[in-house]
Amino acid sequence: MNHFSRRSILLGGLGLGAAALAGCTPAGPTGGRESSSSAPVPSLAVPTPGQRVVEQTLTARPVTLDLGGSQVATWAYGDSAPGAVIRATAGEFVRVTVDNQLPADTSIHWHGIRLPNAADGVPGMTQDPIRTGEKFVYGFTATDPGTYFFHPHVGVQLDRGLYAPLVIDDPREPGAYDAEWIVTLDDWVDGTGRTPDDVLNELIEAGGSAGSGGMGGMDHGSHGAGETQQPWGDAGDVTYPFFLVNGRVPTSPETFTAKAGQRVRLRIINAASDTIFTVALGGHVLTITHTDGYPVVPQETGALFIGMGERYDAVVTLGDGVFPLVARPFGKATGGQGLALIRTGAGSAPGPDVTPTELTGTALIGSELRPDESARLPSRTADATAQVTLEGSMSPYRWGINGAPFGENEPLTVRAGERLRLNVMNMTMMTHPLHLHGHTFALASGLRKDTVLLAPMQSMPIELDADNAGNWALHCHNIYHAEAGMMIGLQYVT
Ligand code: C2O
Ligand code: CU
Numbered sequence: 001m002n003h004f005s006r007r008s009i010l011l012g013g014l015g016l017g018a019a020a021l022a023g024c025t026p027a028g029p030t031g032g033r034e035s036s037s038s039a040p041v042p043s044l045a046v047p048t049p050g051q052r053v054v055e056q057t058l059t060a061r062p063v064t065l066d067l068g069g070s071q072v073a074t075w076a077y078g079d080s081a082p083g084a085v086i087r088a089t090a091g092e093f094v095r096v097t098v099d100n101q102l103p104a105d106t107s108i109h110w111h112g113i114r115l116p117n118a119a120d121g122v123p124g125m126t127q128d129p130i131r132t133g134e135k136f137v138y139g140f141t142a143t144d145p146g147t148y149f150f151h152p153h154v155g156v157q158l159d160r161g162l163y164a165p166l167v168i169d170d171p172r173e174p175g176a177y178d179a180e181w182i183v184t185l186d187d188w189v190d191g192t193g194r195t196p197d198d199v200l201n202e203l204i205e206a207g208g209s210a211g212s213g214g215m216g217g218m219d220h221g222s223h224g225a226g227e228t229q230q231p232w233g234d235a236g237d238v239t240y241p242f243f244l245v246n247g248r249v250p251t252s253p254e255t256f257t258a259k260a261g262q263r264v265r266l267r268i269i270n271a272a273s274d275t276i277f278t279v280a281l282g283g284h285v286l287t288i289t290h291t292d293g294y295p296v297v298p299q300e301t302g303a304l305f306i307g308m309g310e311r312y313d314a315v316v317t318l319g320d321g322v323f324p325l326v327a328r329p330f331g332k333a334t335g336g337q338g339l340a341l342i343r344t345g346a347g348s349a350p351g352p353d354v355t356p357t358e359l360t361g362t363a364l365i366g367s368e369l370r371p372d373e374s375a376r377l378p379s380r381t382a383d384a385t386a387q388v389t390l391e392g393s394m395s396p397y398r399w400g401i402n403g404a405p406f407g408e409n410e411p412l413t414v415r416a417g418e419r420l421r422l423n424v425m426n427m428t429m430m431t432h433p434l435h436l437h438g439h440t441f442a443l444a445s446g447l448r449k450d451t452v453l454l455a456p457m458q459s460m461p462i463e464l465d466a467d468n469a470g471n472w473a474l475h476c477h478n479i480y481h482a483e484a485g486m487m488i489g490l491q492y493v494t
Contacts (some may be wrong), residue, residue, distance in 0.1 A: 028432035041413040043119060044338065045139040047093035054088040054095070054142075058108070058164075060152075061101035065161060065191075067242060068252025072191030073155040074161040075102055081161025081247050082149075082184045082271065089169045090145045096138045098130055108138060109153040109437070110166060111309060112292055112450045117142035117470025120437055122152065122153045125471050125489065129154060145170035146293020147311040149184070158479045159189065159196035159273035161247075165266065170291070177315055178262040185268070185306070185327045185338055188242040188277040196273070199238055200480055207397030231365065232305075232431040233456040235331040237394070237480055238274040243338040244330050250339035258322035260344040263288075267313050270306040273479040276453070277338065277362045278331040279304050279312075282323045282356030286314040288369060292440065294448040295372035302358035305330070305365055307433035307478035312366065322347040324354045367453065367460070369445040382421035382463060386412050386475065388484065390426045390434070390454065397484055399476065405429035405485020412474070413493045414466040421463045422474075426454040432486065433477040439464045451477055 020165055047053050058077045065072050065081055073264070077083030100106050107119035107130055119140045123129040130136040148166040151158045165182045190196055245255045258264060266286070268279060280286075280303040288299045290313035298315075306312055306327075322345070327338030334452050392399030400407045414420045422441070426432055435451040441462040442448055454460055475487035 003193055003490045007027045011140050019281050026138045045116065046093075047139075049436075051141070051193050052089075052092045054086070054097070055093055057097045058083065059099045059101055060106055060162060061306055062103070063161070065380070067188065067244060068248040070192075070242070070249060072188070074190040075157065076161035077164055079164060079456050081163065081186070083164030083167040085167060085182060086150070087167045087169065088142045089171050090142055090445070091098050092142055093141050094138075094140055098138065100130045100132055100134050103132060104154070104157075105131055105173045105251060106152045106154050106162070107136075108150050108156060110138070110140070110148065112146070112311070112440075113140065113142065113166070113310055114144055114438060114440070114468060116470070117438065120466045120470070120472070122437070130157050131406065138158045139462070140194040142295055144168060145173070146290065147269060147313055148293065149269050149311070151271065156196040156200050156273065156479050156483050158271070159187075159199070161190065161217065163271040165267070165269055167328070175265065176475055177265040179264040180267065182246075182257050183266050183268045183325065183340065184246055185239070185270045185272055185277050185279075186244040186247070187240040187272040187329065187335075188244050189238065189240050192241050196479075198425055201382045203397045203480060203482070207393070207395040223369055231455050232276055232330055232453070234430045234477070235276045236274040236329075240275065240329075240335045243275065243277075243327060243335055243482070244329055245338040245340040246324070248478055253339045253341050253352075255341040255343055258318055260318055262344070263315055263317050265313060265315050267311065268306060269311050270308050274286050274308070274310050275332065276305060276307050276433075277327040278356035278359060279306055279327050280356045281316060281325045281327070281342065282350065282354065282358065283319055283321070284316050284323065284358070288364065289313050289315055291369060292448065294440070296447065297370040297372060297376070299364065301364040302361045303363035305453070307431070307435050307451065307453040307477070308479075309435045310366060310453070316330060318344050320345040324356055325353065326356055326359060328359055365453075367443055367449070369447055371442075371448060375448045376446045377442045377448070377463065377465060380419050383418040384414065385421040385423065388412070388424045388488070390424070390428060390432050390476065392428055392481065392484070392486060399481040399486035401474070401486060401488040406475070406487035407485075409488050411471075411489030411491045415489050415494065416466055416469050416492055418466045419463060420466055421461055424454060424458065424463050425459045426457060427491070429456045431455050432481065434474065435477045436464070436474050436490070437472040438468045438470060440470070461487040
């Protein structure tokens with residue numbers, strides 16, 4: 001798949017000067033992240049004199065984890081899944097040494113971070129894989145505040161325990177809340193008799209090899225004898241025994257404690273590989289304030305959909321008692337749900353299968369949020385337009401973009417400085433969370449995202465400013481789809 005020349009990889013990260021190693025300039029009264037596109041990404045992999053450095057070592061290794069009663073053999077960063085949060089303030093330099101003690105190649109991708117191409121963590125595109133026993137140092141300036149996470153970009157390793165939150169604090173934000181909790185969601189199979197690699201092989205085998213001609217657009221394969229499920233149709237391929245919140249099964253949930261009346265900021269991250277969740281907090285209204293790091297016009301809702309790779313920040317004022325924070329997998333009949341508890345007072349804890357009434361109401365679709373003004377791209381007409389057609393089938397198990405799987409499809413191209421419009425069309429009967437590396441894009445409403453859910457047969461124009469030279473990936477964040485080909489390159493050309 002290595003159709004990127006070594007030369008272009010080397011040049012990729014060097015296209016923009018060091019001029020803009022700026023750090024941050026004051027934002028508007030909303031305290032939103034600095035708008036918008038055109039501040040070039042610093043390309044140096046070393047801190048500037050005086051820049052504060054956040055330094056970490058991550059050891060990726062086989063471990064046995066306790067999910068809350070179930071022991072699983074898996075791969076993780078350190079001793080837990082999710083791994084420990086990495087936290088920096090916008091403008092600081094993040095330097096992470098990865099020590100690969102796995103019996104396999106690995107890498108780390110800093111999901112959602114606008115960083116130099118050489119730190120993006122995609123073997124074959126931006127670096128060589130980190131071999132067993134090797135170390136690799138990632139370095140980048142964390143320019144944009146927000147809620148992010150990181151994970152390998154090798155095979156289906158994301159579906160092991162190899163993920164952790166990454167939070168970039170906004171030095172200008174007033175922080176109008178009393179506490180902040182990170183809520184990381186996952187679907188779990190590793191060490192329960194199957195590994196994610198087994199799961200991928202099962203999907204490929206179940207798909208058979210017959211009729212492997214083109215990318216069959218309409219096949220939704222072995223899914224759904226049942227009624228159509230709104231709004232996402234067939235949303236996943238894999239049957240999971242567990243759904244986790246912060247690495248815990250619902251019979252042994254994490255319990256957050258606070259005082260009644262306190263305001264809490266939730267940073268919700270969907271690190272699952274094949275599961276869209278509906279999230280609700282029993283007895284409460286969530287006020288959504290950010291998605292994928294960018295501020296939105298605050299929107300109240302009882303429940304919220306979150307696709308793989310998406311992040312939402314919500315603020316909530318807590319009532320008095322014990323409340324379930326539920327992550328219900330969309331369209332999956334087995335495996336239960338994800339659960340955490342919030343305790344502010346006396347009362348008995350709800351059980352693992354609790355259904356808050358908020359879950360039975362309408363859930364917010366994130367792409368319908370409105371952007372905060374500070375999050376808009378400058379108004380401008382597109383210089384170039386490209387088509388991005390999502391295709392594939394369950395049988396054969398083969399997914400692609402623009403007519404072929406990754407490696408056989410033609411990379412998209414863009415010139416530095418252009419406004420690029422992508423007309424994305426989902427020509428399948430499944431939902432796909434589309435994720436772009438190194439950039440964020442604007443929906444027609446102006447909403448800024450780096451990962452967006454496309455429902456079956458949905459079309460969506462998105463626009464981006466080509467302000468970060470390199471070779472980047474655009475792919476479905478269902479890791480099985482991505483690994484089966486639903487990915488395409490975005491290459492800067494001159
Ligand atoms: Cu979170 Cu290319 O991925
Ligand atoms: Cu997909």
